[in-house]
Amino acid sequence: GENVEQHPSTLSVQEGDSAVIKCTYSDSASNYFPWYKQELGKGPQLIIDIRSNVGEKKDQRIAVTLNKTAKHFSLHITETQPEDSAVYFCAASRGTGNQFYFGTGTSLTVIP
Amino acid sequence: GAGVSQSPSNKVTEKGKDVELRCDPISGHTALYWYRQSLGQGLEFLIYFQGNSAPDKSGLPSDRFSAERTGGSVSTLTIQRTQQEDSAVYLCASSKDRGRGNEQFFGPGTRLTVL
Numbered sequence A: 001g002e003n004v005e006q007h008p009s010t011l012s013v014q015e016g017d018s019a020v021i022k023c024t025y026s027d028s029a030s031n032y033f034p035w036y037k038q039e040l041g042k043g044p045q046l047i048i049d050i051r052s053n054v055g056e057k058k059d060q061r062i063a064v065t066l067n068k069t070a071k072h073f074s075l076h077i078t079e080t081q082p083e084d085s086a087v088y089f090c091a092a093s094r095g096t097g098n099q100f101y102f103g104t105g106t107s108l109t110v111i112p
Numbered sequence B: 001g002a003g004v005s006q007s008p009s010n011k012v013t014e015k016g017k018d019v020e021l022r023c024d025p026i027s028g029h030t031a032l033y034w035y036r037q038s039l040g041q042g043l044e045f046l047i048y049f050q051g052n053s054a055p056d057k058s059g060l061p062s063d064r065f066s067a068e069r070t071g072g073s074v075s076t077l078t079i080q081r082t083q084q085e086d087s088a089v090y091l092c093a094s095s096k097d098r099g100r101g102n103e104q105f106f107g108p109g110t111r112l113t114v115l
Helices: none
Strands: A005-007 A010-014 A019-024 A032-038 A045-051 A056-059 A062-067 A072-077 A086-093 A100-102 A106-111 B005-007 B010-013 B019-024 B031-037 B043-050 B065-069 B075-079 B088-095 B110-114
Touching: A010 A019, A019 A086, A019 A106, A032 A062, A045 A056, A045 A062, A072 A086, A100 B043, B005 B088, B010 B019, B019 B088, B019 B110, B031 B075, B043 B065, B043 B075, B075 B088
Parallel strands: A010 A106, B010 B110
Antiparallel strands: A005 A019, A019 A072, A032 A045, A032 A086, A056 A062, A062 A072, A086 A100, A086 A106, B005 B019, B019 B075, B031 B043, B031 B088, B065 B075, B088 B110
């Protein structure tokens, strides 16, 4: 089955700096890679996703890159703000008819 | 509109007791998932329901765990003879179907504590 590894487990950045979270996956058949943000006491919420036919996707201050050859994908948050503080999860899936495999999460703290 | 709701939000039980956790998915969503999130861990897949198909139970950790989905809507996760290692947050999610790229919408979770 798929194995998703996520690093770092904790990350602290100064407000305004960038944050990068990296994930690797093992199943070359995985083709869908969502990122979720989980705030304290709430369920995870999708913030951005990328499919295997795309190398990069951006949405305002958030971007995700995918390297299929190396089997890794990354989340980039620029101009971080205190409200970006949360736990972020990456996931990988083969798509239709298959489950999501989640990373172990990264606790991001943005210091004002 | 209403999102995924779960009840109770917190449950404290004694070792050996049975517990039932409830999930109300978003109306019209045919796929429903249960996950377990232990402290400092990622999301562990437990079980998945899709329409009238047989559920995918491949993630259930033991036969003490079971789940039902009545009428293709509300789901109940039951843990029998609870153990301390069952303590975790149990998350439910729903999506329109299990197709590629369909977003899973998560509920707030039920925090289970087994004393």
